[in-house]
Amino acid sequence: GQNIDQPTEMTATEGAIVQINCTYQTSGFNGLFWYQQHAGEAPTFLSYNVLDGLEEKGRFSSFLSRSKGYSYLLLKELQMKDSASYLCAVRDYGQNFVFGPGTRLSVLP
Amino acid sequence: EADIYQTPRYLVIGTGKKITLECSQTMGHDKMYWYQQDPGMELHLIHYSYGVNSTEKGDLSSESTVSRIRTEHFPLTLESARPSHTSQYLCASMGLAGGLTYNEQFFGPGTRLTVL
Numbered sequence: 045g046q047n048i049d050q051p052t053e054m055t056a057t058e059g060a061i062v063q064i065n066c067t068y069q070t071s072g073f074n075g076l077f078w079y080q081q082h083a084g085e086a087p088t089f090l091s092y093n094v095l096d097g098l099e100e101k102g103r104f105s106s107f108l109s110r111s112k113g114y115s116y117l118l119l120k121e122l123q124m125k126d127s128a129s130y131l132c133a134v135r136d137y138g139q140n141f142v143f144g145p146g147t148r149l150s151v152l153p
Numbered sequence: 154e155a156d157i158y159q160t161p162r163y164l165v166i167g168t169g170k171k172i173t174l175e176c177s178q179t180m181g182h183d184k185m186y187w188y189q190q191d192p193g194m195e196l197h198l199i200h201y202s203y204g205v206n207s208t209e210k211g212d213l214s215s216e217s218t219v220s221r222i223r224t225e226h227f228p229l230t231l232e233s234a235r236p237s238h239t240s241q242y243l244c245a246s247m248g249l250a251g252g253l254t255y256n257e258q259f260f261g262p263g264t265r266l267t268v269l
Contacts, residue, residue, distance in 0.1 A: 046212075077257055086243055086260035087196070094256075131196070139184050139203065139247065140211070141258060143196040 046070050048144035050132050055150045056122055064117045064147045066132030074138075078106050078117045079131040081146065087131055091117070119149075127151045156180055159244050159261035166234055167269050174229045174264045176244035183248040185227040186258065189213060190241045202227055234268045241265050 047069045056062040068076070075094040079087035093099055093108035093115060105118040117130055129146040136142065157178040166172055178185065183204045188196040198211030202221040216238070217231050227246075231238055245258040 075256060086263050088260070089257040092256050129193075135256075140186075140198060140201060142198075142212075143188075145195040146193075148193070 046134075046136075046142045048132055048134060048142060050130075050144045050147045052145070053148045053150070055152060058122055058124060058151055058153050060122050061118065061120050062122060062149065064119075064130050064132075064149070066115045066117070066144055068113050068115070068132070068134050068142075068144075070134045070136060070142060072137035073110065073134060075135040076106075076108055076115045077133040077135065077141065078104075078115075079133060081129045081131055083128075090130075122151050124151050124153065157244065157246055157259050157261040159242075159264050161264060162262060163265050163267075165267045165269065168233075168235055170234050172231050172234055172266070174231075174242055174244075174266070176227045176229070176261055177225050178227075178246040178259070178261075179225060180246060180259070181224060181248075182246035182259075183224065184246060185221065186245040186247075187211075187217075187219060187227070187229050188243040188245065189215065190243055190263075192241070196243065200229065234266075236268045238268050239266060 049067045078090040081087040091106035098107045103120045108115045129148045131146045132144040133141045160175045185202045187200040190196045197213035199215040200219040202208045243263045244261040247258045
């Protein structure tokens with residue numbers, strides 16, 4: 045079966061660092077993706093990991109451990125505009141994606 | 154830059170009506186997808202297509218149908234809308250564009266459907 049777990053909600057302060065975890069159990073694995081989705085809007089792509097390790101992209105970094113079925117998204121120097129839902133998604137051996145429930149992040153002043 | 158369009162953006166319609174949600178992309182992507190998402194909930198795949206004349210049902214059972222007659226166009230049709238169809242419908246595409254393979258999906262702005 046397909047199962048992706050993320051915390052439902054997180055709160056952090058402007059300027060801080062926050063780590064959003066994602067664990068997955070899927071029948072196939074061909075990459076892990078993080079998307080950002082503001083309320084009422086479409087998801088936008090943030091990062092992609094297919095090999096173990098850390099991928100850094102400005103204020104955002106994403107880590108993957110395939111043996112543990114685990115990933116995290118790290119957001120540094122938080123800004124108010126980072127308040128959004130963050131979706132973890134796994135691509136299977138085909139070209140389909142399974143999305144997690146999303147983590148709603150609130151950034152407080 | 155991703156160019157994927159959905160119309161209408163918002164639709165309020167009565168029970169029993171037939172509706173078609175339009176999705177078009179100008180990137181030449183071969184793969185296209187339809188997702189259903191309720192507010193604050195996860196995305197569920199309802200249909201996908203890997204190319205012209207190829208369509209498959211996704212993980213979430215849906216009473217909708219799709220067609221893929223042209224690469225750039227992937228419309229979704231509900232023959233008889235019901236209140237249970239009230240949701241947001243997101244279209245996405247992925248694949249080759251400009252000689253490059255994109256690993257991520259690009260999403261359209263979505264259609265928010267309300268069936269009374």
